[in-house]
Amino acid sequence: MxxxxxxxxxxxxxxxxxxxxxxxxxxxxxxxxxxxxxxxxxxxxxxxxxxxxxxxxxxxxxxxxxxxxxxxxxxxxxxxxxxxxxxxxxxxxxxxxxxxxxxxxxxxxxxxxxxxxxxxxxFDRCLLQDLLFATVRSLQEEIPGLGEVVAFDVKHIYAWVKENNPRAYVAERYDKTRVLAGDPDCKLGVKRSSNQEQADGSTKEKKEYVWGYGSGVAAATTAAYGDVVLAEYTQPFNEGDVMYFHPLYQQAAVALQAFPTHVTADAAFDAWYVYEAAARHGGIGAIPKNGHGHPEMQRDTDGVPRCAKGLRMTPRFAFQHTNGYRAQRFGCPLLFPTPTSEACERLSSNHGQGCHKDPNWEAGGLMRVLLDRSSPLYKAVYTQRTSCERINSQAKDLGIERPRLRNRRSIANLNTLIYVVINVRALQRAQSINRGLLQRCSLPLSDSPTSYACLPSVPMHNFVK
Known part of the structure; x- marks a missing residue:
């Protein structure tokens, strides 16, 4: 009115x-x-x-x-x-x-x-997600091939509590079992971990703790149009980064109405099921390998492990591992399929069956250890991981890092609206670029070297083999 x-x-x-x-x-x-x-x-x-x-x-x-x-x-x-x-x-x-x-x-x-x-x-969470997905569909109409590569990352969020103020005296500031009066929903997590060299030459791990939340984001980028948010998910900060992957991947697939071909992220997302999501659709998971402190298993190019003596081990049977993946049992080549007379100090171990190994035999598990991380395709996909960093930078400018709110639901709703704003600005930018391209295409072509024709966007896999 x-x-x-x-x-x-x-x-x-x-x-x-x-x-x-x-x-x-x-x-x-x-x-x-x-x-x-x-x-x-x-x-x-x-x-x-x-x-x-x-x-x-x-x-x-x-x-x-x-x-x-x-x-x-x-x-x-x-x-x-x-x-x-x-x-x-x-x-x-x-x-x-x-x-x-x-x-x-x-x-x-x-x-x-x-x-x-x-x-x-x-605010209804489903309604906010639908608004975000609608911006993705609008961007797909403007940007051909959007979402072929999807990057994942997590942005830390400081809770609005005195425990995050180093100048305020707080007893048991980093007691993770506490429920804070200022924000009962926030949790204690590690923002950054680094090794500091001591006077005797040894290293000591130093961790920076934060009470708050994590905002996971799935993003895509194109050279001409910039960065786009495909999905977001907010959790308390005590959750590991890889725990954001499944919700983000599912939401990104819903927003795109298709599964991404390739995924990329930092080493915190180095888990077999992240690679599995890409392997199912003919893509790769461009993620740095993270040993998580475990010794590296020596393998052949087909994934078959070798024993401590360097011998190629013998496959015995497959089984479902307690961690949720299909594993393959490999036994000692000196005992299976038939015993040999060759001696080994490990033959008497494991109740006389020698040493054995149970590697992950899923497509994602094999990709994780066999992926050529020096290939042009890996480098081209991994480069797009920086789209999340640019999205996080935009979100920080819009106030995502230190919201003056005191509950998880309000913070999650505000985060979604921040990503909606980022996408709307990307849509404005894409429409402006496309209008400029249409105006240029309407001009007659000449025979001069500076003349050009408007070409459609070509997916990345046509350039990288």
Whole structure:
């Protein structure tokens, strides 16, 4: 509703909205989101009780908070009070007052800080995910081949608690069993671990602990269009990085409506099932190998292990390992398939059956140990891992690292909206680039060396063999 006032009539108010630069900027941003998802969600809810502000209004308000870099919900409300035309554009139910400059009472029309915080906390997670997936589908229409390579990473988030303030005295600051009064949902985790050399030449591991959360992200990149968020997932910070993979991979597949061909991540994601996800679809997992402190098993090029004497071991039987993968038992070549007269000090071990090995025999397990990490394909895929770092940098600029919130659900909802903003900006950039390409394609080609034709994007695998 556009109010009438003692100063402006409705036609003048409409004109003010059409020329206000802030309103026009957010109108353009909001136009790139699929609000029909919100309307469909709203139609399924009960309409009993007092008329409420539309859910789209609250979502738009928190998108404004992110874009404006407002640290708190109180700062968001103060910002809206200073921009009454934006309040009209967001769609708040206005409390009309013809004597007010803009025809409504701003203080009464905008909900209080408590209610705004409550709305952030109670946002439907499925609705927010659907909004994020809708931006991915819009980006797919603008960027051919998006999502052929998907990168994974985790960004740390500081909880808003005194335990993260080194200047505040806190007894048992790093007791992981504690439930903090400031944020009961946050957990203690390791942000960074490094080895420091001591005076005697030895090394000592130093860890930097943080109370908070981790925001996992799946991202894709293209040279011309930049970086895109495909999926996100927020957990307490005590979870290992690799625990984010399955939720992120599943969400990325839903967003893309297809499985990625290649995956890439840092060494924290070096687990057989990460490689398995790529192997099932003809791709590779470009991940540095992480021994996790275990000695390396000597193998042949086909994955068959060798014993301590360097002999090729004999396959015996396959079985389901307790860690969830299919393993292959290999036995001593001096005993299986038939005993030989050759001596070995290990023949009497393992109840007289000699030494044995049980390597992971899944496609992902074999890829993990046999992958050529010096190949051009591996290097080309691994290079795209930096897309997550750039996404994390953008998210940090939008306030993801130190949210002034005190519960997991609010932080998770704000994180999703931050990634929606990143994708909407990527969509604006992609549409601008494509409009420029269409304008260039409409120009006639000449015979001069500087003339060109517009070429479609070609998937990476056509260049890297």
């Amino acid at each position: 556009i109010p009438s006032t003692a100063i402006f009539d409705q036609s003048q108010m409409t004109h003010l909205l059409s020329i206000d630069p802030l309103v026009q900027a957010y109108r353009a941003l909001f136009s790139l989101l699929d609000w029909s998802l919100v309307e469909q969600w709203q139609s399924q809810r009960s309409h009993r009780g007092r008329p409420a502000h539309p859910m789209s209004t609250y979502l738009k308000a928190f998108l404004v908070r992110i874009c404006e870099g407002l640290p708190t919900t109180s700062a968001l409300r103060s910002f809206l009070l200073k921009h009454p035309l934006l309040v009209i554009e967001l769609g708040f139910g206005l409390v009309l007052d013809p004597q007010a400059p803009y025809g409504f009472d701003e203080q009464e029309s905008i909900p209080c800080d408590y209610w705004l915080r409550q709305q952030l906390r109670s």
